[in-house]
Amino acid sequence: MGKDKKIKPQLAGGFRDYSPEEAEARGKMLDAIRRTFELFGFVLIETPAIEREETLTGGDPNFSKQIFRIAERNEKDPLALRYDLTVPLARFVAQNQNKLPWPFRRYQIGSVWRAEQPQAGRYREFLQCDSDIVGTDSLVADAEIIALIYETLTALKIPRFVIRIGNRRVLNGISECAGFRKEDFPAVLRAIDKMDKQGWGAVESGLSKLEGNPKFIKEALEISGKTLKNLFLSLNEFLEGSREATDGIKDLEIVANAISAMGIPPKFYKVDLSVARGLGYYTGIVFETILEDLPSIGSVCGGGRYDGLVSRFSPMRAPAVGMSIGIDRLYKACEELGISQEISQQQVLVLNFEPKCELYCAEILGDIRRAGIRAQIYLGQEKTLKGQFSYALKNNFGIVVIAGSDEKKKGVMQVRNLADRAQFEIAKGEVARRIAKLPFSKNGL
């Protein structure tokens, strides 16, 4: 303590703090997300931040460049920090398969870490909110997840967004019809994934190194219809040569009908075949969500069907579909769009300007809190009533309680509503009852 050599108080590069204002707003968002996930019957699990590296990478050496590894500690297995919540879910399901309800609907909210180069607005630690249904082929599950995205963003008061829904099976069918080789399909999908952000030029350049007909792909992606039904009919006609495509279109139709049956308004979703999603493990329906008032920030919530992930760990069949909300990006978007979450309860400050009345003030403090009202006692350096009053104003307290020796003698306190400066004398025994009538109306108590 008090040593001369100070350690510089700074964050590690690529990491951030949340100030009280930011943490409270984000906390309110998380509460709304949690409530919506639970409304849909998802149950919470928690898995550790640290997993065996092999669990995370699946033995794939390409992954290791993105993860934070734990420094060697003579472990049998190297350890690392999770980079998403989906792989730990797959490990959890394989490990506990006999104990879980099936299908298993779980949600998880937790930090993940990616060892990318720090850049503006991108952090190396961020919070993900995931919902997944594991153990069903039913396409109603895909619709449920999409409906959950709609309900969650609506609960967060986001007014204008579109969930873009695609299907990797249709994209594979298109690639097939366009004469690309099966082993090139992943590369074709990666190229198509650039359509939304970078336009056809980027897709074309991605396809140019491969053998096949880019023009056919362009035409397929340009097909539209006045209604979803028309769209599906046109697609079926155009892609009738591919069983994979027609099956995939049927899947999209089932999902769209189920979403509609669940009462999701049509303007909040659309079928968009150019959605491919980067992650390799998706196998069918995929989706992402664009804020119409802020498209530049990209997808705030995406996901899809991945029928093979659990098989990394177990021979069990565990077809799954899920989504992930990037809460930090969404928080930033809400900030930019001026969408604020519910304001927290205002607070009472019990002033503390006469040392011999401090215990009397502590009694009042206890009474107020027992009425369920947020309160604190002034414990700072200001010794005068005036100074403490300024503090209350500066820090947005709603009500100030003044109890000096006059009040103590009479067994009362002065209560001042800072909204209108109205001041009342209240008997000490009355404080809980009277002050419980808050939130602090402009007409006093």
Next chain:
Amino acid sequence: MGKDKKIKPQLAGGFRDYSPEEAEARGKMLDAIRRTFELFGFVLIETPAIEREETLTGGDPNFSKQIFRIAERNEKDPLALRYDLTVPLARFVAQNQNKLPWPFRRYQIGSVWRAEQPQAGRYREFLQCDSDIVGTDSLVADAEIIALIYETLTALKIPRFVIRIGNRRVLNGISECAGFRKEDFPAVLRAIDKMDKQGWGAVESGLSKLEGNPKFIKEALEISGKTLKNLFLSLNEFLEGSREATDGIKDLEIVANAISAMGIPPKFYKVDLSVARGLGYYTGIVFETILEDLPSIGSVCGGGRYDGLVSRFSPMRAPAVGMSIGIDRLYKACEELGISQEISQQQVLVLNFEPKCELYCAEILGDIRRAGIRAQIYLGQEKTLKGQFSYALKNNFGIVVIAGSDEKKKGVMQVRNLADRAQFEIAKGEVARRIAKLPFSKNGL
């Protein structure tokens, strides 16, 4: 996918998952803790899991053996995982000192990591719930933190506990009066800290290597009083030779009076000078909390005053007092004591046994959820009404909705209350209104 070589689905040693039942119960505890912290005017902050190693260790090489370090990534600074929330708080305060209300009352709930050898019931990743008041010398702040422990454990429905309150200043005074050398005081305190768990024998053996009078220490620790006032009088008399001791006793008296004024019942706290707390950074009042029905698990909540920690980073003066709840230990205690938190809302299962009625069922599902009622649709392998019914019973659903082609034709559904098996027919348009009258009374809807 489906490769033959499977990765074994297992946790890293010393880490654990939380199943849905465990995660929900723990989540309810966290909600209660959060509400109580906020009632006391604490505001949330979030800091990252990863900090600069120097921040965490303060350059003290002894600390490094307990922390998980991040594997070298060509960083300027080595990085590591936080081992508590107090050191990151000190870094945050030093870094943001001009932006914070002062005194600064913050809470934080987050995982911390310690690279200790795994052992039964001790994990290497665990959740801490911390509340601290930074920037005040007022002993009312110490009392506030102790009152907060009382209110938090009461909110968690823990019936019998004692907060044991000591003061390092008094212990230093006792050591002085007993003739120990000043440089040995930390070692004396470490020995005294063993009193509660291991008894006087362990204390004596710890003191035997040092120069001083153990008998005096024993006598001091044995001083008791019928009332706190008597205790303080006797202590003052016995320790009048040490200014540090008499000042420390006065501090204890101020804290005890303020706790009492806040309305904390006397049976929930006591002064116990043998409380020293292991961590080196404490400087004054210290406390820990023992569950009377389960003393063997040790302290579930402890803390104290630490006036020098921020000075590791800044010349600013930031006297502080705080506490930390080990939620995992407390969760285990509640389990052992049979204390269960509020039960979550029961759930509706919409059966799904006729493919051609699936969209009708999806409509009903949407209606139920829009009424704010937790619901899901059956998406598993069972195709028969009977099989799906068994699933509902096994998985503790409260209500089952049956809508086959007969119901669809009439625009109704059957709703069965699984508590009493009463069954009602409800018109589709009525479902939200009728079912909103849950929670599922035994008399049906």
